[in-house]
Amino acid sequence: MITKVVIATHNKDKFKELYKGLKSLNIELLSLDQFPNIGEIIEDGETLEENALIKARTVFELTSIPAIADDTGLEVDALNGAPGVYTARYAGENCSYSDNVNKMLYDMKHIPTKNRSACFKTVMVYVDKKMELLSEGIVKGMIEKKIKGLAGFGYDPIFYVQEKNKTFAEMTLEEKNIISHRGKAIFALKEKLRIYFNSLHKESA
Numbered sequence: 001m002i003t004k005v006v007i008a009t010h011n012k013d014k015f016k017e018l019y020k021g022l023k024s025l026n027i028e029l030l031s032l033d034q035f036p037n038i039g040e041i042i043e044d045g046e047t048l049e050e051n052a053l054i055k056a057r058t059v060f061e062l063t064s065i066p067a068i069a070d071d072t073g074l075e076v077d078a079l080n081g082a083p084g085v086y087t088a089r090y091a092g093e094n095c096s097y098s099d100n101v102n103k104m105l106y107d108m109k110h111i112p113t114k115n116r117s118a119c120f121k122t123v124m125v126y127v128d129k130k131m132e133l134l135s136e137g138i139v140k141g142m143i144e145k146k147i148k149g150l151a152g153f154g155y156d157p158i159f160y161v162q163e164k165n166k167t168f169a170e171m172t173l174e175e176k177n178i179i180s181h182r183g184k185a186i187f188a189l190k191e192k193l194r195i196y197f198n199s200l201h202k203e204s205a
Contacts, residue, residue: 001204002128002197004028008059008069010040013153014182018068021177021186025193030065038062048073048085048123049134056127066128070185074155076104076118076143078111087155097154101147104158108143116142120159120181124189126196133192137184152176 007018010032019029032038041058045051048071055069074087083090091099108116119140126133139161147157149169156168161179168176177183 001200002027002066004030004065005126006030006032006035006059006063006065006067008032008041008055008067014070017173017177017182018070018186020173021183022068022190025190025197027197032059035059035063043071043085045071046085048121049125051085052123052125052134053127053132056125056132060127060129066126068124068126068189070122070124070182072120072122072182074118074120074159076108076116078108078115078117101155101158104143104155105146108145111143113142113145116145118143118159120155122181122185124182124185126189126193131196133189133196135185135188135192137181137186137188139179139181139184 005027007015007029009015015031022029038059041055043051043054045054051071052069056067059067059069071085072087073084075081075084089095091103117140119138121136121138123134123136141159141161144158144160144167148167149157151171151173152169158167160167164171164175164179168180177186
């Protein structure tokens with residue numbers, strides 16, 4: 001029976017979103033910060049799926065506790081799909097959220113509104129000793145010309161979602177999680193985990 005899972009991230013903002021979305025599974029959700037011996041995991045995959053699997057498999061191997069990891073990419077049409085797998089380090093290694101946002105605004109400064117379309121994609125995986133589960137979520141939007149909103153993290157202040165007429169940073173966490181790429185991936189994985197955990201429970205009964 002699975003009683004605890006490690007959320008394989010040191011990112012407190014990401015952990016908060018994942019925790020809120022997965023807590024209804026009624027298992028103990030551990031932060032990677034509870035395992036100080038695990039440093040930064042090198043994400044050298046060529047796709048979001050590869051990077052998510054690298055993180056989850058590494059954490060499971062080091063802790064012997066099932067792990068959940070995700071990787072997210074922002075794909076901007078005017079930048080030929082960039083930054084993609086380099087989304088978190090678009091402005092360089094060890095850059096801040098604001099560094100990435102400012103670089104994006106600079107790189108897009110001459111792009112007209114009609115050509116500022118983009119999408120966020122999250123791939124999320126669960127790994128244990130006998131099962132790997134995968135889900136994904138996608139949301140379409142556009143890159144704003146200036147920062148709007150104070151909530152969220154990452155590119156949230158410049159990612160505008162037309163159906164809400166807001167950037168992610170102008171939404172509450174609950175509102176964002178319903179429509180966001182990560183929220184959709186969390187929901188899809190949670191449903192797969194419910195089925196899987198139920199099957200394990202029946203096996204052990």
